[in-house]
Amino acid sequence: MKVVLRNPRREVEVAGNRRVKEVLRELDIIPESVLVIRGDDLVTADQVVRDDDVIELRPVMSGGRDAVGAQG
Amino acid sequence: MKCRKCGQGAVLELRRHNAAFCAPDFLEFFRNQVREAIRRHRMFTRDEPVLVAVSGGKDSLALWDVLIDDGYRTTGLYLDLGIFEYSQESKAKCEAFAAHRGVPLVVSTVAEEVGAPVPVIKDVTRRPPCSGCGLSKRYLMNRAALDRAMPVVATGHNLDDEAATLFGSVMHWQTDALSRQSPALPSSHPRLVRRVKPLYRLSERETAAYAFLRRIDYIVEECPFAKGATSIAHKEILNRMEDASPGAKHNFLFGFLDKARVAFERTESVALNECARCGQVTTGTVCAFCKLSDQVKRAVR
Numbered sequence: 004m005k006v007v008l009r010n011p012r013r014e015v016e017v018a019g020n021r022r023v024k025e026v027l028r029e030l031d032i033i034p035e036s037v038l039v040i041r042g043d044d045l046v047t048a049d050q051v052v053r054d055d056d057v058i059e060l061r062p063v064m065s066g067g068r069d070a071v072g073a074q075g
Numbered sequence: 076m077k078c079r080k081c082g083q084g085a086v087l088e089l090r091r092h093n094a095a096f097c098a099p100d101f102l103e104f105f106r107n108q109v110r111e112a113i114r115r116h117r118m119f120t121r122d123e124p125v126l127v128a129v130s131g132g133k134d135s136l137a138l139w140d141v142l143i144d145d146g147y148r149t150t151g152l153y154l155d156l157g158i159f160e161y162s163q164e165s166k167a168k169c170e171a172f173a174a175h176r177g178v179p180l181v182v183s184t185v186a187e188e189v190g191a192p193v194p195v196i197k198d199v200t201r202r203p204p205c206s207g208c209g210l211s212k213r214y215l216m217n218r219a220a221l222d223r224a225m226p227v228v229a230t231g232h233n234l235d236d237e238a239a240t241l242f243g244s245v246m247h248w249q250t251d252a253l254s255r256q257s258p259a260l261p262s263s264h265p266r267l268v269r270r271v272k273p274l275y276r277l278s279e280r281e282t283a284a285y286a287f288l289r290r291i292d293y294i295v296e297e298c299p300f301a302k303g304a305t306s307i308a309h310k311e312i313l314n315r316m317e318d319a320s321p322g323a324k325h326n327f328l329f330g331f332l333d334k335a336r337v338a339f340e341r342t343e344s345v346a347l348n349e350c351a352r353c354g355q356v357t358t359g360t361v362c363a364f365c366k367l368s369d370q371v372k373r374a375v376r
Contacts, residue, residue, distance in 0.1 A: 009295055009296070010295070010296060010297055033317075034318065035278075035317050035318055036280070036314050037280075040287065044086065045086040045087055045284060045287065045288070046086075047076045047085055047088050047095060048088060049076050049088075050076075061295060062295075063133070063279045063280045063283035064235070064297070064307065064310055064311075065133065065134065065279060065297055065301075
């Protein structure tokens with residue numbers, strides 16, 4: 004199956020017919036750090052993805068330095 | 076996995092809440108967390124106009140979306156940092172969102188206000204890009220609100236942002252920063268508006284899921300200068316801890332806010348003056364923004 008990764012955008016092939024959490028473990032990706040997207044849907048970690056599926060692992064992290072400091 | 080509320084198929088698991096939700100019930104959960112944040116910290120009332128600082132990313136557009144749907148009077152503020160294609164694309168996302176929702180958007184350009192865009196400021200000051208960028212953002216957000224007689228600026232800082240900031244402050248025991256860290260900073264001077272973070276109860280995975288499920292077109296690419304930023308490293312560490320122990324980030328931040336923050340509150344108040352040049356608030360005579368602007372204008376002249 005095809006997995007689309009971002010930042011930078013790239014694609015990798017991994018074995019399908021297993022749970023999302025197993026795919027994430029193989030790619031060493033923490034579930035908390037991505038959305039798992041198949042088509043127009045979000046997929047939970049316990050769902051099985053098939054060999055002909057395409058899933059996107061979209062990182063959810065953003066930001067640089069936080070804007071907490073004082074004025075002036 | 077089934078939705079905790081309705082028993083239908085779930086689209087998102089929230090391990091820290093030991094729950095999973097279908098799309099409609101997750102969106103309602105999300106909105107309720109924002110409402111709870113606003114209520115608990117008295118961030119703003121329905122009568123007050125709210126300036127929402129938007130970057131084109133998932134957090135700020137998700138925040139704006141919730142506030143519009145809940146009937147608040149909002150104006151978006153986009154700060155054009157001049158960071159190459161990243162800024163062009165993020166500005167286009169904000170403009171498209173504002174047009175689609177029929178809400179006003181104000182654009183302020185750092186290059187016009189400071190004298191040069193963020194990449195040049197970085198070179199001139201020889202400081203990390205986030206330094207001049209953060210300073211300019213805080214200043215311009217406050218001024219944009221004051222100019223429009225708006226009492227409050229809302230930003231899209233989420234639970235991960237706040238936990239990472241707290242982690243960084245604790246690692247260096249920056250007690251000043253700890254005393255200031257709060258979901259709502261009240262106005263401490265007539266020329267300082269209130270600053271609030273209505274998403275502080277929601278993780279960035281939750282804001283990303285909200286934006287995705289609401290079909291909000293946001294910029295997924297991160298700022299090119301964020302790579303290698305300490306806050307990103309801290310977020311990764313915290314996510315490892317969260318993976319091993321769901322709720323770790325929440326407990327860290329909320330434990331601080333509920334139990335520890337009070338210990339760092341300043342006993343003496345800092346004297347605030349008005350900048351001799353621009354009139355905005357400073358602890359000195361001339362504010363840091365005016366000094367930065369002078370430095371940049373001298374260098375690019």
